[in-house]
Amino acid sequence: MLTKKVNQKAPPQVMRTAGKTAPLAVAAVLLGALAGCTSTMYLMQAAGGEWHVMHARKPIVQVIDDPQTSEPLIRELAEVRKARDFASRALHLPDNDSYRTYVKIDRPYVLWNVVAARELSVQPKQWCFPIAGCVAYRGYFSEDRARACAAGLKRRGYDVVIEGVPAYSTLGKLPDPVMSTMMRYGSEELAAMIFHELAHQLLYVTDDSRFDEAFAVTVEEEGLKRWLEYKGQSARVEALARQHIDDQQFIALLRHARDRLAAVYGSQAPREKKLLRKRQVFADLAADIHALERRLAVRAPLYDHWIANGLNNADLASVGTYYDCVPGFERLLRQQNGDLPRFYDAARELARGPAATRDAQLCGSLTTTAADPVARTPRARHRIPGSAPSP
Numbered sequence: 001m002l003t004k005k006v007n008q009k010a011p012p013q014v015m016r017t018a019g020k021t022a023p024l025a026v027a028a029v030l031l032g033a034l035a036g037c038t039s040t041m042y043l044m045q046a047a048g049g050e051w052h053v054m055h056a057r058k059p060i061v062q063v064i065d066d067p068q069t070s071e072p073l074i075r076e077l078a079e080v081r082k083a084r085d086f087a088s089r090a091l092h093l094p095d096n097d098s099y100r101t102y103v104k105i106d107r108p109y110v111l112w113n114v115v116a117a118r119e120l121s122v123q124p125k126q127w128c129f130p131i132a133g134c135v136a137y138r139g140y141f142s143e144d145r146a147r148a149c150a151a152g153l154k155r156r157g158y159d160v161v162i163e164g165v166p167a168y169s170t171l172g173k174l175p176d177p178v179m180s181t182m183m184r185y186g187s188e189e190l191a192a193m194i195f196h197e198l199a200h201q202l203l204y205v206t207d208d209s210r211f212d213e214a215f216a217v218t219v220e221e222e223g224l225k226r227w228l229e230y231k232g233q234s235a236r237v238e239a240l241a242r243q244h245i246d247d248q249q250f251i252a253l254l255r256h257a258r259d260r261l262a263a264v265y266g267s268q269a270p271r272e273k274k275l276l277r278k279r280q281v282f283a284d285l286a287a288d289i290h291a292l293e294r295r296l297a298v299r300a301p302l303y304d305h306w307i308a309n310g311l312n313n314a315d316l317a318s319v320g321t322y323y324d325c326v327p328g329f330e331r332l333l334r335q336q337n338g339d340l341p342r343f344y345d346a347a348r349e350l351a352r353g354p355a356a357t358r359d360a361q362l363c364g365s366l367t368t369t370a371a372d373p374v375a376r377t378p379r380a381r382h383r384i385p386g387s388a389p390s391p
Contacts, residue, residue: 042138049141050174053110057103057177076187077102080178083191083227090230091223092340093198097175104180109164112146113137116158117313120265120274122258124317125158133206136321139165159312167193172201188224188236195223202344205351210363214325215347218333222340246296250303251323253292257285258316282311328362 060077063069080099088095115137116125124136140146143162150160166181176197182190199219205211221244228236264277286307293301306315329347336342350358
């Protein structure tokens with residue numbers, strides 16, 4: 001169903017990598033050091049991981065010409081080159097050195113993002129850094145370190161999810177490569193990831209991840225549609241349109257559950273009663289997902305493993321970051337008659353205004369009250385630049 005993020009806990013359809021962009025390691029490494037022992041250790045792993053990725057990359061042309069390169073990889077990389085050129089020529093995305101090199105990563109994901117939310121909150125925990133601003137994840141080049149971070153947060157009472165990330169962006173600070181971890185999702189998804197990450201290079205608003213991710217998702221989906229049309233694959237365009245309709249039904253279930261939970265957490269009920277209601281909301285969500293899968297005749301339910309591992313606040317917060325504002329951006333694109341440069345200009349104009357204004361215009365808002373401390377601050381509702389480790 002959904003194809004926006006992929007993590008180890010959620011099904012691929014629900015979340016293709018928390019994965020999309022991140023000012024993170026790079027912004028911190030290039031633009032400033034962080035204070036404190038823990039921050040310094042985190043910065044060192046982020047800098048080291050980024051250095052290894054950049055050091056190992058090779059020009060795609062060189063990889064294609066290498067006699068040791070397999071035929072399937074040659075075909076995929078040839079398609080990548082075409083999609084990358086299309087991105088700049090037809091989608092008016094940045095024309096630079098990003099996604100013109102390739103790096104082999106000897107692990108299933110390049111990063112693991114940790115997302116957390118308090119036990120009685122639908123708002124993701126924030127980590128704030130110089131330059132990059134506040135983000136709703138903490139990214140690690142080591143799965144073990146990500147799990148250690150998650151374990152510490154759980155001991156402090158947080159709901160936590162660990163998301164495997166196949167790709168990330170440095171927002172144009174460095175020439176991001178195509179990674180081997182991106183290749184297993186197929187040529188369509190590979191092109192979509194590139195469109196998404198380049199969209200982040202085009203427009204990125206500090207401390208407003210819901211805006212950033214929804215903008216990139218909208219560009220990604222419109223870009224993939226136009227890419228398939230360009231290749232004459234009208235049947236695939238129609239299939240994706242039908243899938244999009246199905247996806248919206250799953251997103252609506254998740255959003256409804258978050259609305260219910262926000263109302264519960266913001267109520268004056270005692271803690272134990274809130275926890276009881278929380279368990280009921282997640283049980284209802286699981287039942288609703290199974291019912292929708294049956295109604296849509298999903299042949300291989302991808303949500304079963306996700307549900308079996310235990311849905312929690314962090315799952316819903318992470319999904320919301322990517323999808324809450326997409327309908328608003330789709331509407332904005334229609335208002336510009338599908339003209340992408342005009343759409344980009346309109347999005348930039350919104351980005352220059354107050355966060356609360358663009359949030360209300362594009363994203364709507366969850367039911368919140370002053371009882372939820374995070375919800376009091378409008379900026380705290382926007383999170384996760386998407387796919388890289390944070391600084």
